Amino acid sequence: MKVLVLGGAGYIGSHVVKAMLGAGHSVTVFDNLSSGQLGNLFPGADFIAGDIRHSSDVEAAFARGFDGCVHLAAYKAVGESMAQPEKYSVNNITGTLNMLNAAGTHGCKNVVFSSSAAVFGSPQYVPIDEKHPTNPESYYGFTKLEIERFLAWYDQIKGIKYAALRYFNAAGYSVDGSITGLERNPQNLLPIVMEVASGWRKELQIFGRDYNTRDGTCVRDYVHVSDLAEAHVNALEYIASRGESLTVNLGSETGVTVTEMVEAARRITGKDIPAAYVGRRSGDASALFATSELARKTIRWNPKHSDVDTLIASTWAVYQKYSAPGVKK
Numbered sequence: 001m002k003v004l005v006l007g008g009a010g011y012i013g014s015h016v017v018k019a020m021l022g023a024g025h026s027v028t029v030f031d032n033l034s035s036g037q038l039g040n041l042f043p044g045a046d047f048i049a050g051d052i053r054h055s056s057d058v059e060a061a062f063a064r065g066f067d068g069c070v071h072l073a074a075y076k077a078v079g080e081s082m083a084q085p086e087k088y089s090v091n092n093i094t095g096t097l098n099m100l101n102a103a104g105t106h107g108c109k110n111v112v113f114s115s116s117a118a119v120f121g122s123p124q125y126v127p128i129d130e131k132h133p134t135n136p137e138s139y140y141g142f143t144k145l146e147i148e149r150f151l152a153w154y155d156q157i158k159g160i161k162y163a164a165l166r167y168f169n170a171a172g173y174s175v176d177g178s179i180t181g182l183e184r185n186p187q188n189l190l191p192i193v194m195e196v197a198s199g200w201r202k203e204l205q206i207f208g209r210d211y212n213t214r215d216g217t218c219v220r221d222y223v224h225v226s227d228l229a230e231a232h233v234n235a236l237e238y239i240a241s242r243g244e245s246l247t248v249n250l251g252s253e254t255g256v257t258v259t260e261m262v263e264a265a266r267r268i269t270g271k272d273i274p275a276a277y278v279g280r281r282s283g284d285a286s287a288l289f290a291t292s293e294l295a296r297k298t299i300r301w302n303p304k305h306s307d308v309d310t311l312i313a314s315t316w317a318v319y320q321k322y323s324a325p326g327v328k329k
């Protein structure tokens with residue numbers, strides 16, 4: 001298939017492009033490089049420099065004719081979304097509407113959307129399945145849920161099929177070392193742990209140790225980006241071949257606490273990783289993990305790299321490259 005990947009130069013996007021090319025699809029990346037990087041572009045993929053907020057850019061890209069689109073061009077920092085909702089309205093919501101309108105105009109009938117576990121809010125039960133009520137607790141999560149609703153309407157009215165993939169905590173790097181772009185100003189746990197291990201940051205702050213979990217720190221479901229990437233390929237092929245839309249959770253189905261993650265990182269990196277327990281971060285749910293049974297059944301998803309050791313070792317391998325003398329971050 002001819003596939004347009006919006007946000008294909010980003011952290012998850014670059015892994016998706018690699019997987020799409022590996023599955024024999026032809027890929028064009030559309031990215032404004034605000035958080036994506038030229039170094040993340042694969043030689044086999046075309047590149048369009050464009051901004052999803054500008055409908056003319058999006059129209060011009062779709063006019064090239066695509067069978068499918070993978071949409072990952074969004075902001076994703078939960079805290080920032082509460083401080084600057086405008087940014088998230090314009091980029092995530094207006095940007096997606098630009099994409100859907102252009103897909104409709106130019107006959108692109110299949111969209112894979114990177115949604116998030118943030119659509120659920122604090123869980124009423126775990127593991128979280130797709131029937132779990134949605135109640136986002138951040139503006140970021142709200143934008144993801146609204147986009148899922150737009151997708152359903154454009155499916156009903158325009159026949160654009162979609163796969164909404166609700167990622168849990170994306171982490172790790174391609175185990176073959178082919179992707180090495182670091183996220184700028186990371187907000188997520190594992191990159192911050194790696195920055196401490198690399199000596200770029202003095203210590204990790206662990207947000208809260210009074211949760212009702214086995215060691216008092218939050219439980220999350222970390223899933224490897226290469227496993228997520230494979231799900232995009234399978235989902236695109238599923239919706240295109242069946243003409244059926246799909247909403248699935250993508251998690252490893254294993255809950256890991258923050259302390260367990262840090263201890264595993266100390267073991268794997270051999271570094272001290274100083275950490276201080278501080279107060280809770282607002283908006284954090286105590287335990288979030290998925291059941292991905294539906295993804296296993298429908299898109300035949302079978303995560304292979306989402307164990308804690310692979311997540312950490314593959315990330316550490318990338319961070320170590322930047323710790324060599326003279327290598328620029």
Ligand code: UD1
Pocket residue numbers: 076077078116117118119121138141167168169170187188189190192204205206207208218219220258281284285288
């Ligand atoms: C959130 C979203 C998730 C989204 C992701 C994208 C929710 C419920 N989840 O995940 O859907 O895809 O952001 O960025 O909105 N932690 C520390 N110290 C740190 C950083 C994190 O202790 O310096 C802890 C957090 O409190 C949390 C865990 O590590 O318990 C993971 O945090 P993070 O990586 O930020 O992801 P989430 O907030 O779980």
